[in-house]
Every structure is written in C-alpha cells, then in structure tokens.
Amino acid sequence: MSVDLSIIVPVYNEEDNVLPMYQAIRDAIAPIDREVELVFVDDGSRDRTVERLSELPRHGKPKVRIVKFRRNYGQTQAMMAGIDVANGKVLVTMDGDLQNDPRDIPRFLEQIEAGHDLVVGWRKDRKDHWSRVLPSKVANRLIGWVTGVPIKDNGCSLKAYRADLIKKIPLYSEMHRFIPAMSSLARPKIAEIVVRHHPRMHGSSKYGFSRIYKVFVDLISIRTILTFARSPLMWLSGLTMVTLLLTLFAAVSAVVFADTSYAGSSVVFAGVTLLFGALSLFLIFLAFLGQLIWGARSKSLAPFVDLAVRPAGREVQ
Amino acid sequence: MTRTTTPTLPDESVLGSPETGPADFAPADFQLSVIVPVSRETESILHHHERHAAALAEFGPVEFLYIVDGQFPKTTSELEKLARDSDHTVRVLVFNQTFGDSAALSVGFKRARAPRILTLVPEAQVDPADLPDLVRGLEAADMVVAKRSSGVGGSVFGVGKMEWVLKRILQSPFADLRCRVRALKKEVGEEIVLYGHQHRFFPLLALRHGFKVVEKSVRPGGGTPPRDTNAPLDYSLILDVVTVFFLLKFLKKPFRFFGGFGLAVLALGLLATGWLIFTRLAFGTPLVDRPALILSSLMVVLGVQIIAVGLIGEIVTFAYTKDMREYRIDRIIE
Numbered sequence: 001m002s003v004d005l006s007i008i009v010p011v012y013n014e015e016d017n018v019l020p021m022y023q024a025i026r027d028a029i030a031p032i033d034r035e036v037e038l039v040f041v042d043d044g045s046r047d048r049t050v051e052r053l054s055e056l057p058r059h060g061k062p063k064v065r066i067v068k069f070r071r072n073y074g075q076t077q078a079m080m081a082g083i084d085v086a087n088g089k090v091l092v093t094m095d096g097d098l099q100n101d102p103r104d105i106p107r108f109l110e111q112i113e114a115g116h117d118l119v120v121g122w123r124k125d126r127k128d129h130w131s132r133v134l135p136s137k138v139a140n141r142l143i144g145w146v147t148g149v150p151i152k153d154n155g156c157s158l159k160a161y162r163a164d165l166i167k168k169i170p171l172y173s174e175m176h177r178f179i180p181a182m183s184s185l186a187r188p189k190i191a192e193i194v195v196r197h198h199p200r201m202h203g204s205s206k207y208g209f210s211r212i213y214k215v216f217v218d219l220i221s222i223r224t225i226l227t228f229a230r231s232p233l234m235w236l237s238g239l240t241m242v243t244l245l246l247t248l249f250a251a252v253s254a255v256v257f258a259d260t261s262y263a264g265s266s267v268v269f270a271g272v273t274l275l276f277g278a279l280s281l282f283l284i285f286l287a288f289l290g291q292l293i294w295g296a297r298s299k300s301l302a303p304f305v306d307l308a309v310r311p312a313g314r315e316v317q
Numbered sequence: 318m319t320r321t322t323t324p325t326l327p328d329e330s331v332l333g334s335p336e337t338g339p340a341d342f343a344p345a346d347f348q349l350s351v352i353v354p355v356s357r358e359t360e361s362i363l364h365h366h367e368r369h370a371a372a373l374a375e376f377g378p379v380e381f382l383y384i385v386d387g388q389f390p391k392t393t394s395e396l397e398k399l400a401r402d403s404d405h406t407v408r409v410l411v412f413n414q415t416f417g418d419s420a421a422l423s424v425g426f427k428r429a430r431a432p433r434i435l436t437l438v439p440e441a442q443v444d445p446a447d448l449p450d451l452v453r454g455l456e457a458a459d460m461v462v463a464k465r466s467s468g469v470g471g472s473v474f475g476v477g478k479m480e481w482v483l484k485r486i487l488q489s490p491f492a493d494l495r496c497r498v499r500a501l502k503k504e505v506g507e508e509i510v511l512y513g514h515q516h517r518f519f520p521l522l523a524l525r526h527g528f529k530v531v532e533k534s535v536r537p538g539g540g541t542p543p544r545d546t547n548a549p550l551d552y553s554l555i556l557d558v559v560t561v562f563f564l565l566k567f568l569k570k571p572f573r574f575f576g577g578f579g580l581a582v583l584a585l586g587l588l589a590t591g592w593l594i595f596t597r598l599a600f601g602t603p604l605v606d607r608p609a610l611i612l613s614s615l616m617v618v619l620g621v622q623i624i625a626v627g628l629i630g631e632i633v634t635f636a637y638t639k640d641m642r643e644y645r646i647d648r649i650i651e
Contacts, residue, residue: 070527264605
C-alpha cells in the first residue's frame, strides 16, 4: 500500500508541539495533489506525547501513523525507524520541535520529482544561540572536507529522499547528520535549498557543546567506511604507506650511521625500524581482515552501484 | 490440574520436542512455564519440584521445563520418572555436553509454551511462598527480578561485589544479579539471545532492549548457591563485566571507544617523538644510550594499532548494520 509522500517526524517529549505540528503539516500539504502519510516516531517520550499523537485524526489527509519505541533510542534511530516503516515513494524527514517549517515541503517534493535523489535543507538564517550555530558551522566545513560531500548544513533535519535510495543506505548509531555523506556511496544527485527556520516555542533543545568529540570521532569512522566501501583494500593504504616510509627512513638512518662516530644511534634506529616494520605488517594484515569481512557480507549488501540506478525518464513517479 | 480434550498440538514440529511424548495440552492452556537449568547432580530435585509446583499451583496449568546441562545420569533419571508421572506438565531436555546456563535458558525460552515464564534453579534460592508474587508482578512489567534480602544466601564471595561494580560503570539499578529467579514475559526471552555468562546480566540486557524491568524483594530460600562451572569465579566475573560494558555502551559505535584511547596514545607518542627530534636538532641532545626514541615510537605504533582495530570494528558494524536494528518498536498505530 504505497503512497506518494511520507513525512517522517521523530518526536521526543513534545506534548505541546504535537497538535500545532500536525496542523501546520496538514495546511502545508493541502495544496499538493498527492497521497500523503505522516509518520510520527515517538522516541520513548516520558510525557503525554503518545496520547496527544493518538488523538490526531488517523485517516484524513494526511494519513497519520504512529511508531512507538519501547524506550529512548535517539534521533538517528527514530529517523531510521521512520524510513524503514514509511510507504512513500518520496520521504521527507523533519524535526518534531516546529523549528522546521512544513511550508517548505512542497518545494522539496518538487526538487525530488525534478530528478534529484536527495534534497537537503539549509537553515541560512538560523534562529539559535551563537553557541549552537558556531560549532555547527565548523562541523559542517569539516564534514564537507573529510567526506567530500560539501553540504552547508548537515544538521538540518528537513531533508527529502528518493525512497529507493535511502532505504538501502546502511545507517547506524548517531549518523543522521551524515546521511548525505553516507548516501554519496550511490553518487546521488543532491540539491540544496534554503529553508525557513523558527526559534523554539515549547520544550527545550536537546543538544550541547559535548558533541564535538563525538562528531570528530564519527567523522573518522565515516571517512573509513566511505573509502572502504569503494575499495576494500584501500582504507588502510594511506596509513600503511606512511609507516612503510618511516620504516624505510629509520632503516636508512641505521645503515648510514653504522660506520660513523654516531654508531650508537644506529642501534636506536634499528629498533625503530623493527617497530614500524611490525606496524606496517600489522596494518597490511588488518586490511586483509577487512577484505575478509566484506567478502563474507558482499552478497547481502547490495553493491552500491545498484543504488545509483535511477528510474527511467526524468520524472520519479 | 485440568486436562483438555484437544488431542493435537498444532505446532509440534516447531517445538520439536520428541522427548515430551504426546502432548495433551494445547499451548494456550499453560499459564506459566517454569524453566529450570540443571547443571549438576542434585539429590533433592524432586523435593524442590514439589515445593515449587505447590507454590505455583494457583496459576492453573503450569509446565515445568527441566534442562539438564550435561551428563548427570542420576538426576536425569529422576526427572524422567517425574516427567512420566506428571500428565505431561513436566518436560526434560538433556544436553549431551555442558553448554552453560545461558544456552539452557535460551533453549528453554524457545520451547516454553506459556505466555509467562519463570526461571528457577533446582535449589531453593528463593522462598517458594514468594514466587507467586514475582509472577503477578508481570501484570505491570515485562520482567520481575527477585532481590533477596541482603546478607543471606547469595554467592561464595559475598553478595553484591559485581552489582557494586556494575552500578558504578553502567548505572545498573539491580542489587542482586546472582539470583537466577526471574519472571518474564515470553517475548522478552524470545528477543534476547543469551550466550556465555550473559544470563547473569539478563535484566540489564532486557533493560537495554527497552523492556520494563522491576525488582521485587523476596525472602531467601536457604539453599546452597549455584556454582559456576566454567571458570574461577573472579576471573570470569571481570571478563563478564568487561563484556557487558562493551555490549551495552559501544557495540554500535566501536570507534567511539577505541578511537578515544588510540588518539590519546598516538598524540602522546607524536608529541614525545617531536620533542626528541626537536631537542636533537636544536640542542644536539643525543638519542644514543637511552630508550627515549624507541619508547616514543612504540607509543605511536600502539596508538595506530588501537585506532586501526577500532576502525575494523566500525567496518564490521557497518557491514552488519542492516541485520541488527538497534531500535525496538513497541507498537505501530495506524
């Protein structure tokens, strides 16, 4: 039972926002002549969010579906559940706190139907405190540089996807801000559009400064996975090259110093040669191990080239 | 106990239980399945069975699943006799080798036919009079864990050492993880796969899967504590705590764990090496006759290794992530 458009909204302790959110989305999609479902994912809220959600009209336009988690799993998991459950051909994700404006949704749909795989919102004029905006700007630059997918605003939840593509991208842990980067495995056509952004009305923001370490470490993981997925033997090759060069350098030093007045240094350099030599070997074997893991799984992981196959014609129906 | 006239068991093949003989109860008739892993010769097993059965009689037809974890011929033959005389409410499964309590419980969960499950040990860990209370607790929770009043029963090395550690590092709310008496809904047992020594941490794992787990105080039953057969207690305890720590905190993001360590060691190593090279070039401080450069290189090497292992972990997670969704859906309303 598929519909044209699924709107996925993760909510966590948003009892006051549920009804305004629903009304705003309903009004925003009223002019669109498509079948629309609205998937709320309740991320283990402790307040009356679920009651409020189940009071909403279930079968109008949009159709409302509620996915209730057993406990709190975080925003990425909520979005993943929404993506897994949604029946639409086009999926739109957005925040449950009314900071995104549903009136932007028709433009997202337009962009997807014009042939893009992924449309990303850009909160050009953010209504947040500078202490949130500044780290986010730095993070976006860094993410763009490391992953090779320069997107101005990875943190914006308002995004639209071609369902075929996003359902096959493996997402895990707290990766929702890396979805564009991860989907770059399929070389998608990405569009960026400026969206409206509102300050929070109810409830409180759920992020803080402490994310910097996590984003930094996750970024290294993402980079590794992207390199690895494209070419399973390459992911450690850079590192291995460096250690091999160091080995070589230490070995040459050991030999050069051997017959000079620095003969003592020769012993030290020989030790260093052994250390880095061992490391190079370790890394090479680890690269083979990676290949082994990948080989064992390659059947169930569709080759990412497959994802890039687009429906014929320019229109995505 | 009432017998029904239903002669067939529709999913007999699924249950795959030739050891039970013809089943006279349809699965729906059992109100409670009691699972008892037996991991050594137990002389008074029939005595305990009677006490348990009497205490639980109020729940209507109760099935008992004895899982004999290894070759214990005396106990097995007693149990088999019990099963023959029992109107098919007692089933006995025998492993040909010892696989451990976790395996026994997993098998039990799969074969239990009632919607509610109670796990017991063949001794009296808990006063049988308190067992019905635990089962009734399932009306408001998915799992009810027995907590024996402190200082009595419990373990060889004193109750609560492991719980204390777990409370500190994992914020575990449980005070008596050594007590194996737990009541749970069938879906909890079906969803959580136990292996190794994880049966000890079953309540913690259930919490992580989003189930509602509560603790209920009970009186200790005065039985001897169950012994761990596989390893000396303290060693296995340390391993267990490490395992469960990693399992609960970093299974889905290994590099957050390895990366922190690795980057710290690597940074230290690079700083030390840089300093040595700088002093050598600028002030001519010799590198000979001391292990400084080798030590700093060793730190760099170690740091890179930890990082690389963490990244392999991340690749494994990535490769398997489609198979293991982290979230658990309670229900979908549509």
